[in-house]
Each structure stands twice: as C-alpha cells, then as structure tokens.
Amino acid sequence: MILIRSIIRPFVLGSVIFLIFSFGNKAKAQDGKALFSQNCASCHAIDKKLTGPALKGVEDRWGGDRKKLHDWIHNSQAYLKTGDSYAVNLFNENNKIPMNAFPSLSDKDIDAILDYVKDWKPATPAAAAGSAAPVQEGDNTLLFGILTLILAVIAFILLQVNSNLRKLSDSKEGIVSAEPIPFWKNRTYIAFVVIVLFLVGGYYTTKGAIGLGRNKDYQPTQPIYYSHKVHAGTNQINCLYCHGGAQDSKQASIPSLNVCMNCHAAINEYKGEKIYNEEGEEVNGTDQIKKLYEYAGFTPGEPWDPAKAKPIEWVKIHNLPDHVYFNHSQHIKAGKVQCQTCHGDITKMDEVKQFADLSMGWCINCHRTTQVQFKENGFYSIYEKYHEDLKNGKIDSTKGITVESIGGTECQKCHY
Template sequence: MIKNYLHSTCKIFLFVFTLISVSFSAYSQEIPKEPAAISAGKQIFDSNCKACHRVHQKLVGPALAGVYDRAPSIDWIKSFVKNSSAVIASGDAYAVNLFNEYNKTTMTSFSSFKDQDIMNVLAYIQDETIKGPGEQPGQKQKVVDGPKEEGVPATYLNVLLVGMIVILILLVVILAFLVSSLKRFLDQKALTEEEKEVVHSPITAGTIASSRGFIFVVAFLVGALGFKAVINGLYSVGIQQGYAPKQPIAFSHKIHAGQYEIDCKYCHVGVMKGKSATIPSVNICMNCHNQIKSGTTTGEGEIAKIVRAYNENRPIEWVRIHNLPDLAYFNHAQHVNVAGVECQTCHGPVQEMDVVRQHSLLTMGWCIDCHRKTDVNTKGNAYYDKLVELHNAKSKGNMKVENIGGLECSKCHY
C-alpha cells in the first residue's frame, strides 16, 4: 500500500516537474519584443542575412515573414542558422525540402551566433511581419543622396577661363586692326609735325615685344607657371583620387549595395575584425549566384565568369583600387567596429557607383584633418570613461580623436 502510494506520488511529481519544465522552456523561447532587441536584430539581419533574404519577399532564400510559425521549432531555427549543412545531413524532412526547393543551395553557417543573437533577429522579423510588406527592392531603386558639389565645377571654370582668353585675343586683334586703319586714314590728312609724331610713335607692338622689361615679365610668368606645375606634380605623387580601373568582372555596386541594399560587411568580411576589409572570395559570390543566373544589367556573361572561376577553383583577379603605402598603418576594425565610421565616409557613395572609384585623397593630411574634426565615439564603451572624465575637466568641447593621441606619429607609422 505504502509502495503504491510512493509510486503514485513520484508519478505526480514527475508530471508536475515536466509541466514546469515545458512551461519554462516555452517561456524562454518567447521572441523578445523590446525595441533594443529589435534594433540589435535589424543590425545583425542587415549585416548577415539581407544578402539572401527579405522579410516579405523571396530572394535567394525564402521570405522570412512568420518563419517562427512555419519552422518546426525555435530550437530548430537556431540549429539551422548555426549549421544548416548538419541539419540537412541528419535527414530532417523540413530542412531537406528547403534544400531541394532552393536548388540545393546551402545556407551560410553562422556558428559564431549566440542564441540571443538569433532571438534578436527573430524579434526584428516578427516586428516587420506585423508591420506588413512595404516597397520591395527591385520595384523602385532607392535613391541615396551623395555628396553635393559646392560652387561652380572646375571644368566649367576652365572653359570659362579659356573663353575669356579667346575673347581677349580677339579684342587685341580688332584693336590692332583699328589702330592700323586709323593711321592710314590720318596719313592722308595734312598733319603738323607734332601730330605726325603722335601718329607715328616709336612705341609699337614690335618695340614692346623686344624690350627687356617685356621679356623679363614673360620669362617670369612662364617660370612661375612651370614651377607651380612641378610642385603640383610632386604633391600628386601617390594620389589616385578618381582611380577607377577596369575589373575582370563588371560588378556593379549600384545594383548590389544600392538597389538590393546588400550590406558592405557581408562581402567584405574582414572589416569588423581585422586590419584589411578583404576582397570577397568566389564562395561569397556563389552564395547568391547559385540561384541568380540572370536579371542584372551586367548580363549573363559576367555571372558565367563567376561560375567558371568557382568550378575551376581559382580566385577572381580583382584589381585593387585603394592603396596605402607600406609605411602607413590603418585598421578597418578600429574605425568601423569601435568608432562606428560608415563606409561612405571614406569610400564615398559606393551604392551609386557602377564602377567603383577612389573617392577620397587618402593622404596623410586628409587623415589628420579627419582626426582633428571627428568626435570620439565613447557611448557604451567603458574604455573611454576615464579619458572623458579627464577631458571634461580641462575642456568644455567634445573629445576629438586628436585629444587621445590621434596625431601621434607612432599611431599610424611603424
């Protein structure tokens, strides 16, 4: 009797424990709705997912609206995001169906993602699902305001200057013609000796051109202009502003970064964690072009070059555009990940460029000027707390990069 009682009690205890565990598990899997989680999720989505997915539109992968209801479970989503290949290889029916439906394209594995990162992404997707579909990429190209030119462009000024010189020469020729005609007219009149002396003055264009003063002025102007040209040439050594070489594949940033809003960090993977932003590998291109074979202005032939390079297991020989001398040290991660500098700050409106060009000077003076003008991004970074305190004790202005050693030679030079 006591044994049966204890057995029944254990069953009840196990049932209650299981119920509590399931309830706690369900609660822990609830998608967050806090604005901070949604904002963090959007940032992760834009940097990692947006190249292949949209919330309300099928792209390389499926539309993600309501994915948390369609998928087998939240835990399944976490496993699939972290290692989709393993889930497919396990024979999971839902994963295999997705794999076959999307042309057997394997999703990039994000093994570095924490569970909270994935939950934040789901929070963003849920928020966008509730808002409903808006304007989708491809329906209308996004217009991004680029830097506006101030004043009259240099080309127009040059044309205007040449035009003024031509007009001046014409006026001199007309004036010389009028003087010559006037002299011939006056020679036919009865003039006094004084009047003849004025008309036939020894100061002529020929005497002026052969005078020492005129020769000195001309020589000085020619020498000054030549010296200025030499100085300008020396200052332009190593400066490639506007350099836009022809690439082996006609890749358009205007389509990828502009129209389809693919985040720069998705392709240039080193920008958040290393000195170099890195050039995208063929594998990154094939994440999308396993399925996208046409539909871009570059044409089928350009995409075929990517596929050919992938099949032959060889890199695409992209021509480097932005080069710094070996004696200069620049770290992308420090500027992008820590300082929060946008790519367009240095590289210009890349999202508007069919052919990428060097937008900025990238000279020492250009960097120093930026360090003198830029406020240090100290928000949420305890590393700067003491520095901010010391700076505020001595100055009322914002703390600039130069205030924390941004102009020290050893910061950029080995």
C-alpha cells in the same frame, strides 16, 4: 492674434507628436532593415527565393503567430523537434538545408525584422527616376579663359595705341623720342611673359608633384564585372559579410571564392535591373556569374569542389605607400566608422572607384574632427582628466574628444 495663437498651439503640439511618432516608426523600421541585411540577407530575399524562401508574407504563412517564428529563428532545428507540420514541410521543401540558429537575436529584434518585411515595398521606378538626373552644372572655366584672353588682347592693343599716341604727340611737340622697340624685344613685356609662364608652370608642377601617386577616381577594369550596387545596394548584403577582415585585421581583404559560392551556388542568373557600364553598354549579369563559375571550377547542379578553383586576380584599387600603416579594424571596430566615410557611396557604384584621394591631409583632417568612442569604450577610462574636463565643461562637449586630442595626428600612429 489670439486666434492665430490658438491655432498655432495645437498645431505645434500635433506636429511634435507626429514627429516623435514618425521618427519612432522610422527608427524601428531602420533597425529592422539593418538587422535584416546583417543576419538574413545572405540567404533570404523578401520577394524571391535564394537559399531560403522569399520572406514576403511570412507571418501569414506561419498563421500570424510570432511566438512560433521567434522559436524557429532562435533555433530552427530545436523547433523542428516539436513536430510542427508547417515547419517540417518547409524544411523538406528547402532541400533539408538547416537554417542557421540566431540565439543572439532578441524577440524584439526579430519583431523589428518582421515589421520591416511586412512594410517592405518593392522600389518603384518612379522613386528611382526622382532621385536620378541631377542638374548638370556647367563648367565655366573655358568661358572665363576666353574672356581673359580677349581682355588681355584688348589691353595689349590699348597699350600699343597709347604708346603710339604718345609718340605722335611727342613728335608734334618736337621731343625726339628714342627709336621704338618692337614689343617682342621689349624687356618689360618679355619679363612679364616669363613671370606669367613661371607662375603658371610652377602652379601646375607643384600640383602635379603633390598629385604623384594619388589616384582619386581610379576605376580599373576588373576580371569580373562585379557590381557593388547589385550586392550591397539592391540586395542589402552587409559589407562585413564579404569583407570580414575589416573588423579583425589591418586589411579588409577581398572575399575568397568560397564566400562568393556561399550564395552563388544557388544564385546562377541575374534577373535584377539592367546594369550599364561606364561606356553605357549593357552588362549581362548572368554572364558575369558564369565567369565566376569558371574561376571556381563549378558546374551548376553539382557539388562544388574548391580544389578545382583558380584565384581571381582582382586589380587593387586602394594603394597606400609602404611607409603608411593603416588598420581597418581600428577604424571599423574601435572607431565605429562607417565604410562609406572613406569608400564613398559604395551601394550606388557598379564597378568601384577610389572615392578619396587617400592623401595625408585627408587622413589628418578627419582625425582632427572625428570623435573617438570616448565614453563608450572602456579603453579610454584611463584618460581621467579628460573625463573630468568633459564633465565640468572645460572641454567643449560638442567638439568632444577627437582622435587628435588623444594623439591621433602624431607621426608614429601611422608611420613606423
């Protein structure tokens, strides 16, 4: 017993330390990843050249001097003036396209990005295989249906047998029974069948009526096979880079062609993993980029003239009824809700499909359970009573102040 205890103590201690350590590491790397995709990914990849050079081994190339890198990233144009030969060469090599200045990134942020780049490993096929191929759950509905039918037939036969036997015994005992009524004329049977049909029909009618206008899993064919998996998943491009409206406006807005051309003026072929469409056919990424060029009126190698562009007519997937007011920026900026909460795991979708049914019940349920940024957002400072109740425990702090508790399920929050 004592032995066990003595073993357990260092073990527990050790594992706690290990956990803290590993979590700390992970948090750092995660920050780096997020910062990378927010700030760098539109021009840099780690293992290939985009607008800017591939970042793998960047520290070594700079001679391991992070100070230099900090200055460069904060303001590359200012750093060029120091005359650092490596920097000047780099600038010339990259067609003298100046790198954006990032004065808002702290040294710590930049270190996190560099750590992420250093620790980055290309995704191995093994890992991909591990996560794929989920066990197919069998659909038992058919089986249950057949069983029910068989049982019903047996019950019917047994009932018939029963009545025949009774009739026999009755006639044996000399009781005159009424003329037997065939079962298709039997009122009990007819009533029973009618009720069953009514219930089943009613169920499906109601279900159908509720589902009217709802389009969960709607996945129309788009004019260009645009893969979110490639852009947001593999290349880690921040959602807001293209859908900037989501933080400013009621509409997330589909990116305009000039946003596409920011990157695709340089990226003109697809060399990533193979893409398969819903039918399992392979999609040629490079062809899709060519389609984009057709819309944009762009010839690789020549400067792009936006005046030649034709708009792309995308098919709208998420359609709300006209009497619903929905504001993206309210959720993204004020509510700090992740895009994926409503749009699903977009980083794994090639062609996007509607993830949520966008029904009112779905909205309301989320409003009932989601907490607002009650302490963080200065707007809510006027709810003095709630703040007090939170402090003295009158309001359950784990449940917190939900959207509902500040009136987020009232009609005129969405209907006006």
